Amino acid sequence: MQTHKSYTPEELRYLRTLAMQFPTVRAASTEIINLRAIQNLPKSCEHFISDVHGEYEAFLHILNSGSGVIRQCLEELYGNTVSHAELDALATLIYYPEEKLEQIQEEQPELDEWYRITLHRLVEVCRAVSAPYSRSKVRKALPQGYVYIIDELLHTHNEQTDKRDYFESIIASIIEIGEAADFIPAICEVIKRMAVDHLHLVGDIFDRGPRADIIMDSLLDYHSVDVQWGNHDILWMGAACGSRTLVATVLANSIHYNNLEVIETGYGISLRPLSVFANDVYSDCDVSRFDVKLMDDETATDKDRLLSARMHKAITIILFKLEGQKLLRHPEYEMPDRLLLDKIDYVNHTIEIDGKVYELADTDFPTVDPQDPYTLTPEENAVIDQLTFSFEHSEKLQRHVRFLYATGSLYKIYNDNLLFHGCIPMNEDGSLMTFRIGGKERSGKEFLDYADTAARQAYYYKRGSLEKKLGCDLLWFLWAGRNSPIFGRDRMTTFERRLIDDKSAWTEQKNAYYMLYQNPEVCVELLKEFGLEGPHCHIINGHVPVKAKKGESPIKGGGRLIVIDGGFCKAYQPTSGIAGYTLIADSYAYRIVAHQPFAGRERAIRENSDIASTAQIFERMEQRQKVASTDIGRDLQQQIDSLKALLQAFRDGAVAEAL
Numbered sequence: 001m002q003t004h005k006s007y008t009p010e011e012l013r014y015l016r017t018l019a020m021q022f023p024t025v026r027a028a029s030t031e032i033i034n035l036r037a038i039q040n041l042p043k044s045c046e047h048f049i050s051d052v053h054g055e056y057e058a059f060l061h062i063l064n065s066g067s068g069v070i071r072q073c074l075e076e077l078y079g080n081t082v083s084h085a086e087l088d089a090l091a092t093l094i095y096y097p098e099e100k101l102e103q104i105q106e107e108q109p110e111l112d113e114w115y116r117i118t119l120h121r122l123v124e125v126c127r128a129v130s131a132p133y134s135r136s137k138v139r140k141a142l143p144q145g146y147v148y149i150i151d152e153l154l155h156t157h158n159e160q161t162d163k164r165d166y167f168e169s170i171i172a173s174i175i176e177i178g179e180a181a182d183f184i185p186a187i188c189e190v191i192k193r194m195a196v197d198h199l200h201l202v203g204d205i206f207d208r209g210p211r212a213d214i215i216m217d218s219l220l221d222y223h224s225v226d227v228q229w230g231n232h233d234i235l236w237m238g239a240a241c242g243s244r245t246l247v248a249t250v251l252a253n254s255i256h257y258n259n260l261e262v263i264e265t266g267y268g269i270s271l272r273p274l275s276v277f278a279n280d281v282y283s284d285c286d287v288s289r290f291d292v293k294l295m296d297d298e299t300a301t302d303k304d305r306l307l308s309a310r311m312h313k314a315i316t317i318i319l320f321k322l323e324g325q326k327l328l329r330h331p332e333y334e335m336p337d338r339l340l341l342d343k344i345d346y347v348n349h350t351i352e353i354d355g356k357v358y359e360l361a362d363t364d365f366p367t368v369d370p371q372d373p374y375t376l377t378p379e380e381n382a383v384i385d386q387l388t389f390s391f392e393h394s395e396k397l398q399r400h401v402r403f404l405y406a407t408g409s410l411y412k413i414y415n416d417n418l419l420f421h422g423c424i425p426m427n428e429d430g431s432l433m434t435f436r437i438g439g440k441e442r443s444g445k446e447f448l449d450y451a452d453t454a455a456r457q458a459y460y461y462k463r464g465s466l467e468k469k470l471g472c473d474l475l476w477f478l479w480a481g482r483n484s485p486i487f488g489r490d491r492m493t494t495f496e497r498r499l500i501d502d503k504s505a506w507t508e509q510k511n512a513y514y515m516l517y518q519n520p521e522v523c524v525e526l527l528k529e530f531g532l533e534g535p536h537c538h539i540i541n542g543h544v545p546v547k548a549k550k551g552e553s554p555i556k557g558g559g560r561l562i563v564i565d566g567g568f569c570k571a572y573q574p575t576s577g578i579a580g581y582t583l584i585a586d587s588y589a590y591r592i593v594a595h596q597p598f599a600g601r602e603r604a605i606r607e608n609s610d611i612a613s614t615a616q617i618f619e620r621m622e623q624r625q626k627v628a629s630t631d632i633g634r635d636l637q638q639q640i641d642s643l644k645a646l647l648q649a650f651r652d653g654a655v656a657e658a659l
Contacts, residue, residue, distance in 0.1 A: 015649045022646060028646050032640055035643075038636060039626065050202035054208055059218075062595070063222075089608050092608040093118070096601075118184065119171050119175075129195045149170060204230030204231065209568065228421050236401070237405070246472075316498060318380050321375070327339055344370070349363050359501070425443075425488070430512075430522060490508065518557060522557065579598065
C-alpha cells in the first residue's frame with residue numbers, strides 16, 4: 001500500500017498557489033510534457049560583443065549579421081546553387097531590408113519576379129534559423145499583422161504536393177496586393193531575431209566613437225540582451241547619477257577626443273555654461289596643452305579651436321580638484337600618490353611624482369590656489385552644478401542608464417560562463433587582491449558583489465542620502481581606482497598626459513591578472529571562485545585590445561579564457577591590427593570571429609559589402625548541446641519538479657483539483 005506524503009504548511013501554500021495556474025491533473029501533465037520537450041531542443045545561439053565604444057555603424061552591422069551566423073546559413077542553403085553576388089545581395093537585404101529595398105525598387109526591371117524569388121528564399125532562410133525553437137516561441141517572435149501568414153509559410157513546404165498550391169498562392173497574393181515591400185522587412189527582422197537568441201554585451205558601449213546613444217537605442221529594442229558594465233559605461237552611469245566628478249570626466253574626455261555630438265545632439269546637454277566660463281576665466285591663459293583636434297579641421301576657425309582648448313582646460317582643472325576631494329574623503333582607497341595639485345612647484349614649473357621630478361609644460365592655472373588647491377571657486381562650483389543638473393535631467397540619458405541598471409551588472413554567470421569586462425584583481429603571487437572598502441576587507445566575488453550593490457545605490461537612493469554619496473564615490477573608484485576590477489591598472493595618468501612631456505610618467509601598470517590569465521590553473525581557480533567547474537566553463541572578458549598583428553591570440557589559459565575586445569574603436573585598430581573579435585556559442589561549438597574594419601553603412605548597402613571576418617572553432621562539444629544543459633533548461637527542470645509535486649498532491653488529496 002502506497003503511503004501518502006506529508007506536507008508542511010509552506011509546501012501546501014506553494015502548491016495551492018501553483019494550482020491556481022494549473023488547476024487539474026491534465027493541465028499540470030500537459031505542461032510537464034511541454035517543458036520536457038523544450039529541454040530536448042538544441043541549445044540556441046549566443047552572441048558575445050565587447051568594447052563597442054560608440055562606433056554605431058560597425059556595431060549595428062555586426063548585430064544585423066550575427067557575426068556571420070546569417071551568412072553561414074545562406075552558404076549552407078545556397079552555396080552550391082547561387083552566385084556569390086546574389087548571396088551578397090541577399091545578405092545585405094536581410095541586414096538592411098528597408099534601405100536595400102529602396103535601391104532594388106529603383107534598379108530592378110522585373111520587380112514582381114524578383115519579389116517571388118526573394119520571398120521563396122527568405123522563407124527558406126527563416127525556416128532554417130527557426131528550426132531549433134519551439135513553434136510557440138517562433139510565433140511569439142513574429143511581427144503583429146503577419147503572424148498567421150509567416151507561421152503558415154514556415155510550416156507549409158511547397159515541396160509537398162498537397163500544399164504546393166496553397167504555399168504559392170500566399171506568395172502570389174503578397175505580391176499582387178502590394179504587400180511585398182512591407183512583408184520583406186518583416187520577415188528579415190524575424191530571421192535576425194531567430195538567428196541569434198541572446199546577446200551578451202561585455203562592456204564599454206560609451207566614449208571614443210561618435211554615437212553611443214544610437215547603440216543604446218538599438219539595445220533597448222533588442223529581443224534578449226544582458227550587459228556587463230565596462231569602465232566607460234560606469235563613467236556615464238555615474239554622471240547620470242549626479243556625480244560631479246564623473247560629469248567632469250565625461251566632458252573632459254569628450255572634448256579631448258572631439259566627441260561632443262553624443263552629448264549635445266544625442267542627449268541634448270548644453271555646454272554653454274562651460275563655454276561662457278572658459279572664455280571668461282581662461283581668456284588670457286596659455287591653453288596650448290589642451291588643444292583639441294576638431295573633426296572638421298577645414299571649416300573650423302581659429303576661434304573654434306581656441307574655445308575648445310579653453311573649455312578643455314577649464315573642465316580638466318575642475319576634474320583634478322574634484323578627484324582630489326574624493327581621495328581626501330576616502331583614505332581607504334589608498335591613493336595619496338594621486339593627489340598632485342598640491343605637489344606643483346610653481347616657481348620651478350616642476351612636480352615630484354614617485355620620487356622623480358618632472359618639468360611641467362603648463363602651470364598657468366588661474367583658478368588654483370596653491371594654498372588650497374582642491375577647492376573649487378564659486379564660479380567653478382556653479383558651472384559643474386549646472387552641467388550635472390543637465391546630465392541628471394536628460395530624459396534620454398536617464399532612460400539609457402535605467403536600461404543599463406536593469407539588464408546589467410559587474411559580472412554575469414550564464415550557461416557555465418563567467419562574463420566580466422575587465423579583470424578579477426590579483427596579486428603577483430596569484431592570490432586575490434583585497435580591498436578594504438565599506439569597512440571590511442573583500443576580494444574576488446565578494447568585492448564585485450559589494451561594488452555592484454553600491455553602484456545601484458548610487459542610482460536608486462535619494463539625492464543627499466549617505467548611500468547615494470558613497471555609491472557615487474565608489475563608481476568613481478571603479479572608473480579610476482587603483483586595480484579596480486573594470487579599470488585594472490595601478491593609476492590613471494590623465495594629469496601626466498596633459499601636463500608632462502616625459503612619457504615615462506605616463507606608465508599605467510596593468511594588474512597581475514593580465515599576466516596570470518595565461519595559466520590554465522589560474523583560470524580554473526577563478527572560475528571556482530564564482531562557483532563554476534567543468535570542461536566547458538570559460539571566462540569571457542574584453543577591455544584590453546588583442547594585438548593580433550603581433551601574433552597575440554584572444555584565447556588564453558589553454559582555452560579557459562577568451563578576450564573579445566571588439567576593436568570597434570578606430571583609434572585602437574592600429575594597435576590591434578584588426579577590428580577586434582566577437583564570439584559565437586551555439587549547440588555545436590564555440591567560434592571566435594576576427595573582424596576587419598568596417599567600410600561604412602552606405603557602402604555596405606550600395607555595394608553589398610560585408611565586414612571581412614574569419615571564424616575559428618576553438619572548442620567543439622562532445623555531443624550537440626540541448627536546452628536541458630543550459631540555465632534555462634535547469635530552470636525548466638525546477639518547474640517540472642514543482643509540477644510533479646503538484647501532481648502528487650492532487651493524487652494524495654492534499655490539493656483539490658478545480659472543476
